[in-house]
Every structure is written in structure tokens, then in C-alpha cells.
Amino acid sequence: MDDMTTLRQMRADAPVPDRAALAPGRRRLTEAIADGRRARRLRADWRIAAIGAAAAITAAALLTAQIGDASGPSQGGVAAAKPLTLSSPAEVLNQAADALEMQQAPPEPRKDQWIYTRTKTVEQKPQGSSSAAGRSSFNPDSRIPDSPESRRVFNNLNSRISDSPDSWVPYDNSAAAKKGKDDDYRTSLQVYRAANKLPDDPARLLEKVRSFYPTGHTAEAPPEAEAQHSFRAMGLMIENYPIAPDALARLYRALATIPGVEVTDHLVKDAAGRDAIAITRKEDGSHQQREILISPRDYSYAGIRFVAAEDYEAIFMPGTELPAEKHKAGEIITSTARVSAAVVDAKGDKP
Template identity: 30%
Template sequence: MIRKKSRREESLDHAELARLLPAPGDPHLSLDRHLLLEEHLMNEIQSTASAPAPSRRPARRVLLIGIPVTAAALAGAIAFTALTSPGGSGPGVATPPPVEAPVVRIEPGSTAQLASTVEHIAAAALTRKTPEPGPGQYIYIKSKVSYLVVSHTDADESKTLVQPLHIREVWNSPDGKQGWLDEPGYQPKGGITLDSNVERSLNAPSYDYLKTLPTDPDVLLKKIYKETEGQGNSPDQEAFATVGDLLREQLAPAKLNAALYRAAAKIPGVVVVEHVKDAAGREGIALAHVDQKSGDRTEWVFDPKTYTYLGSRAVQVKPADDVQPGTVLEYTAVLERAVVDAPKQRPGAQGTDA
């Protein structure tokens, strides 16, 4: 007896399959698993693509939104569980769990003292003794930092999570071609190389590159606007952020430092904010600018007496993306800035590796 195959045995269309199979579940991962999956996907992309040069500075805002995960993504997350521990940012790295972002009272900003404050800051930069790295030496920056992890979770849209405050140390050669980053809990034990042959620019500066920049504030600001055109949420915000990035993990000649401050004062929207604290809890006075699209205010914190740059802070000042006003999205503090003779060497330990 010859059995004929029914039409259903020969082929099944998508609609028929959907009718026959049980309805799929709605897998929902915890926040830790969301972050783990996203980190894995980023690692996979970086390992299979032509890797760009490592960033010479911390990201302005690290944003990972807790999103629903599909069944396919869930399978990938389960497969990845065997490769690393929960919460890790890579094999062998156990990243500390994020914490709820601090909330502060929003201090009003004003232009009333802007000109005089900037002149005090610029004058102090000109008179301050700045070490100059020689051939074979490295610029060392030690900071205490915390950056945004998620702006809100699926379970609580009002909760913003950030990294716990932690130490970050960076070494860079004057030409920017060699470097090292040590950030326990966020990089593999012992740190990672920052060696790179990327062309130096405002977005990837080196000490040697900074020495070539104009020290006339008007000419410098014009160059910044031109080279950052089309980036960021607005030309003014991008110009302000670019200057801030040059202050954070770099060493600049005194004349250029003064020019950067004077150029920043010419950016529309820049104000002075009093009673601002950096990540080390040091109180200072700040030059600040609000990103009108994201609603957060970037603040550069200076010592109110010596006008030394202390660190930076980003505070939400307008409701946006479910982030509540007063939320501190990121904050940093420069603890040490020096010139050393080798990567992984710390000031006071010349001749020995860290």
C-alpha cells in the first residue's frame, strides 16, 4: 500500500506552524543578565571586526538601557554563561554591581561672575608649574570615577544606576602611540594596553598634538567648532564637551590650558555654578553647560582658592528619558597628574613597575 504524503507533511507555512506550536514564553532577564548579555554582544562585535584604536579617554556617557530580551537572545545569554561570571565585563573580570545614582540639589548657574572666574582660572594655569614629558617618558593620571550604567530599568523607570566610585589609572606616551590603562573591576587584572597608531586629533589627542594647537582663544575655539561639526547634540555642547575631555586625562602646556578656559567662556550657555563637589568630595566652583537635548549639565570643578582643576560632574537638570532632576550621571576627580619613566610606574616609585 502506497501512502501519499499529505500537504501538511510536504510543507508548513509560518502561519500554520504558529497555530500548531505552543505560544512562546516571554523570557525576561534580570538587570544583571541584561548587562551581561549586552557586554557579551559588544565583546563579540569587537573580536570579529577590525578593532579600532582603544579610546584615550573615558566615554562621556555609558548608556545601557535594560530592554526586553527575545528567545534567540536568551539562548545566546545562556550559552555565554559558561564563558564568564555573572556581572563580568569580560573573561576573568568580575565587575562590581551598579549602584543607585546619587541625587543632589541643583545649584543655579549664572554668567555674572563668568569673565572674572575664567580669568582667575586661566591666570592660575599660566603660573602653575607643568611638567613636560621627555622622550621615553609617560603622562600618568590617577582618577576616582563613576559613570552611567543604565538610565532606568524595566522594573523601575525612576531608578538610574551608575558604577560604584573606583580608581582609574592611565599612562600615555607624549606621542600617544603607547599607553596603559589599569581600572580594577572594569579591565582584566593588571590592566590593558592603549597602544595605538591612530592619527592624533581633538577627539584622540596626545601631548605632542596639543602642543601644536593655537593658544589664541578665538582661533582655538574656531578650530574646535570646525573639527567637531556634526557631532553631539549641538555645536555648542560638543565644543564644551571637547574642551572638557582635553582637561580630564591629559597633560597640556600651560599656555594652551589658559587658552582652553578662555575659549570655553566664549561658548554660548556657559555659566558659573558655585558649591559643586567632585568625586572625591572636594567642594569647588564650576564652569558648566547644559545639553538642551538630553537635559544634563556638564560641570568642570575647580578649587575655589587655587583654581586648580579638580574633576567633573554631569547632573540631570531637566526631566528627560525618565531621569529625575538632580541625578548625578557621572562624576570624576583627578587625584594625581605626573610624568613617569615607564608605563605601569607610579610617581614616587621611579625605577620599579607598579
């Protein structure tokens, strides 16, 4: 028995669709096909096309639900959307950029407004360590990073973590920027405006971003190789809030061109337990890889993770009397998720 016959026999008593109800849709479709110029005009206006696509999706969902109702209990009713193809960073990031370029940017925040963020940070318990698993704060002060480049990352990450998951920072935080909060600190206003001026060409864009977040020049923060510098600097700019959709699209397209960048072939979990796309690169001279996490729903920044790229043993500062930490490849060393972000009018306001 073929599939169509099986389908027909599932509910032979189901009522035939009312032709009168289907007529208006059939007439509009016929007119659109007959008038090529009108069809071209519809395609030229993405807003009208989006409305048409939404209507088509709604109709398909209703049809699927009706089939489910007619044939007994359904497995969720609506058919799943086409899954992400996590085969290459270029494919994923260009797909994200295409979607972002369709979005309209909200107005830039006023200088007197504040940026509210809520984050969650966890540090996994390593093998052979008695440290508590799933700690909500990360304090790497006692650990010796396994490379000079990692030391810069840990120092800057540590300076941004507070006891409270909620944070309010002035959009125009010029006073903190002048004091040199940390080597990589830029105000939200500075990043927002710099991102809007970035060129389309990926090579020129990466050069601009590296200049915006310079590499180190001391023993504590030594110079980085170009690819390492690019990935670190791009992560810093991408995590800024807010950032215009078209600017983020340009950043994603350039991010895919950095040597050594990969994408995990499955969705991972961020520190808040949400699904995320992991764009990764192994840290130079390190046993770890840095992962920029992106939401698969709207392609916004979701967080950052540091993951063991191989089995290794981490040591501690002399005098801490702590055992060495043994890490297995694939183990999450630390993970930070941005749970919420918004522009608010005053410190203490929440969306």
C-alpha cells in the first residue's frame, strides 16, 4: 500500500474542505502568478514578503494541526522548523548575518540611560579537585593560567564578575573608561558607535576591531598573534549591549574568516541551561578553547565559555595548599551566560 492511500484511509470520514473558504486564497494566488510585475513588487518589499511568509507558515501549522486532530493524538502538532546546519562557521555565521540584516535597529540609547544586564556564571568541578561544583562566582586569582595569553583573559574576566547577577552601568560611562577599569574596558556608547562605523570588508573590519581593543605589550599581558587577537577582540565587541543588528551582522561575517575558528557540530548549553551555538577557537599556547555562544533563536550574544581542549593538569599559586586540578578534554572550565539585557532609565530599573 502506498503512502497516499494510507493517508486517505486514516480518516476517510473527515469532511472535505469548504471550496468557498478556499476560493479567496486560490484567487489571490492565481492573480499573483498572472501578474509578474506585481509579484516582483511584492518580493522587492521585504515587509510585505515577511507578512506573506508568516501567513504561509500559519496556514501550514493549521493544516498540520488539523491532520493531527483527524488522525488521533499528534506528536506536537506543528512540524519542526528546518534545523540549523552546524557544519562550518561560515555557513552558520552568514546565516545569522542574513537574519540580522532583516531587522530594524532600535534608536540609540540616550547618554543619561543605563544598561541593565543579568548574568549567570558557573565553574565546573574539575577531576581530582575538592572544589565545589557549579559555583555561581568565578575567582581565578589563585590559579596559574597555562599561558600568558590565558592570564590576560582570566584577569579581565575576573575584574568583571561581582557577587550580584544584576548589573547597572551608565550607557555613557566615561568616568570609568578614563580610570582604566581594565585593559579591555570600553563604554557601551563607545562600542555601539564604533561598531556602526565598521566596514563591510572582513579583513578591514578585523583590523579596526584589533585597533579598538589593542593587544598587550608587557610580561603580564604580552602581545598576541593576529588570529588570537582578532578572536578575543571580536568576542569583546560582540558581547556589548546594545549593538545594532546590521553591525552585529558585519561582525559575524568577519568572525567566520579568522584562522582557527570552528563551530561545535551540535547545540551546547550555556550557564543558564539554554541551547546555544558555540563558535570556538583554541587559545594560543593553552590547553583551553574559548567559545562565543550565540542564541539559535535570534542570533544574539548568549555568553562565553572556556572549555578544556585536551586532558591537562592545572596548578595553583604556591601557598594555596590546594591540590592540582585535573581537567578532561571537553570539560567546561568556566561559563558565563547573559540571561537578560535592557536599556533602562535609572539604576535599579528592570525590564
